[in-house]
Amino acid sequence: MSHRASTWLRFGFIRRYPFDLAAVSVGAAVAYLLVTRFGTESGLRLFAMVPLVLFLPGYALVSTLFPTDKRSANRTAATAAEARPRGIDVIERMGLAFVLSLAIVPLIVLVLPVTDWGLSAQSIAAALAAVTVVLAQLGVVRRVRTPDTERFTVAPIASLGRLRNAGLTASSVVLVIAIGAAVSALFVGVLLPVSAGGHTELALYSETDDGELVAGELPSEVAPGTSIPMTIAIENHEGTQQDYTVVIQQQVLEDDAVVERTELQRLNTTVADGTTARSERSVTPTVAANETVRISVLLYHDEPPTTPTNENAAEETHFWVDVTDR
Known part of the structure; x- marks a missing residue:
């Protein structure tokens, strides 16, 4: 009952x-x-x-x-x-x-x-x-x-x-x-x-002798033919999984204007939302001694345009390198 x-x-x-x-x-x-x-x-x-x-x-x-x-x-x-x-x-x-x-x-x-x-x-x-x-x-x-x-x-x-x-x-x-x-x-x-979605963070790191990643300590002077090791970090806060293309470009400037561009490397990666992808790379400036170049890392969603520039990139970061004869 x-x-x-x-x-x-x-x-x-x-x-x-x-x-x-x-x-x-x-x-x-x-x-x-x-x-x-x-x-x-x-x-x-x-x-x-x-x-x-x-x-x-x-x-x-x-x-x-x-x-x-x-x-x-x-x-x-x-x-x-x-x-x-x-x-x-x-x-x-x-x-x-x-x-x-x-x-x-x-x-x-x-x-x-x-x-x-x-x-x-x-x-x-x-x-x-x-x-x-x-x-x-x-x-x-x-x-x-x-x-x-x-x-x-x-x-x-x-x-x-x-x-x-x-x-x-x-x-x-x-x-x-x-x-x-x-x-x-x-x-x-x-x-x-x-x-409108979220945002993506792009950063460059160098590795210390202890294996720790630090920002802002990439070399500013290298000898001709010397490779520069660096770690590229892409942090996705867009709300969904994203496909990225990273273009590493050597740029020669005169009077603050880019007069020569040389693509050194290109990276394609997929990053899940809320995660960070890191890639260890080494780039070698191709200019002669006693020249200064800007190494720009340009990030794009999906495929980049025909001529990648700092202005048309979704995110960009860069550092300057003096190629010395010493």
């Missing part, structure tokens, strides 16, 4: 599970999968980020805070406690979903950089999805525990009818203006940096 009662309770809970909160949880999970699967250039990725950033976490929080529907005018309160207004209407619920998202997203953006996950499109999407799902489940518990007569339920047709008959009030106009300003600010502050 207890087993039958337990089964009835489980299925009863499933039948009462709010459809809107189920859709919010599934939508957050799907948005996270789309963000992590597609690159920064994909419009589908930005399309998935819009509801995840602008609406879903705020709606889940609103559902947790306000499990009840707004009392209609024709319902008479039985007690003084019931006479107090309870719940919010659909317009207020939707508006607060946007506004509260503004409170959730910046907090996540501030916290992530100090964690092991760092700040990237994937980490933001994962944190927002997790927060949305957790808040949605809390909202489910609160709403299921609310009496049927007071519980907020999703009835799209009835809600549209109420909105059509209610008209716009002053508070609705103010709410719409606030939502518009909030959405604009959020697009500028959050969506654009996320959709």
Whole structure:
């Protein structure tokens, strides 16, 4: 008998599970999968980020805070406690979903950089999805525990009818203006940096006698025909795996203008997001003695242009070398 009662309770809970909160949880999970699967250039990725950033976490929080529907005018309160207004209407619920998202997203953006996950499109999407799902489940518990007569339920047709008959009030106009300003600010502050992707870091290191990599200690003078050992480091923070091409170029300058370019080496590599690839290389200046050259390391996404330059490279670094006859 207890087993039958337990089964009835489980299925009863499933039948009462709010459809809107189920859709919010599934939508957050799907948005996270789309963000992590597609690159920064994909419009589908930005399309998935819009509801995840602008609406879903705020709606889940609103559902947790306000499990009840707004009392209609024709319902008479039985007690003084019931006479107090309870719940919010659909317009207020939707508006607060946007506004509260503004409170959730910046907090996540501030916290992530100090964690092991760092700040990237994937980490933001994962944190927002997790927060949305957790808040949605809390909202489910609160709403299921609310009496049927007071519980907020999703009835799209009835809600549209109420909105059509209610008209716009002053508070609705103010709410719409606030939502518009909030959405604009959020697009500028959050969506654009996320959709624009991250960045790549390029660095040159030399190796000490102890095998330690140090920056800024490459030799400034070499004899003709002497090789210069160096380590090229590429750190990927673009949000997705990247294919890179590195061009090592010897440049002769006159009056700050490059008058001669010689490609010494070229490197192709693939770097996973959030990782650093290092490559040990040796370059040998080809100019004669008593000349000064600039050794430039130029990094490109995918293939470089026909004439690689410091100006058209995605990232560049360089050092100067005097070729002496000593």
